[in-house]
Every structure is written in C-alpha cells, then in structure tokens.
Amino acid sequence: RPVEAPGSRGLRRAEAKRRPGRSRGAPRAARTAETAQRIKRSRRLKANNRERNRMHNLNAALDALRDVLPTFPEDAKLTKIETLRFAHNYIWALTETLRLA
DSSP states (O other): OOOTTTTTOOOOGGGGOOOTTOOSOOOOHHHHHHHHHHHHHHHHHHHHHHHHHHHHHHHEEEEHHHHSSSSSSTTTOOOHHHHHHHHHHHHHHHHHHHHHH
C-alpha cells in the first residue's frame, strides 16, 4: 500500500481496490449500445420534427399562393402541382400582357 501524504484524502480511484463481484450497473458494451440507440432515436425524432415543420411551411406557402391566383370556381382547391403550374402560366400570361401593351 502506498504511503499517503499528510492531508490527502486517501488513494486515487485508479489505485483503489475493487471488491470482486460488485459492478456498477450494466456492462460497458450494453451501456454503449443503449446509449447509441437513445442517440439514434433522438436524432430520428429531431429529423421527423424538421420534416414536419418543412411540410407545414410548404403547405402554408401553397395556400397563400392559392389565395392570390384567380380560380374558377372559388371552392375548387388546386393540388400542389396544379397550383404551381397555374401560377407559372398566370405569371407568363401577365408578362405577355405587359410586353404587348
């Protein structure tokens, strides 16, 4: 046993003796596997939230675009692709009108 300096708190952890058969929690490999699974799940949840927010923003933008496009009848809701095609054609028609005027 090493000699302790006056006022020291005893042995450092690396020098301390461990009792046989007494481990703290799960084995290291199991803990790292559990930690990895937790990290993966957390990352997946965050990615899902980002994608959900992205789709909400896209849908809100398409709704705003539908509000400014002249559609007949008023109650017909255009699909996403129909909205984009209609907007493209509408902008082209307005541009041509300005060019010819």
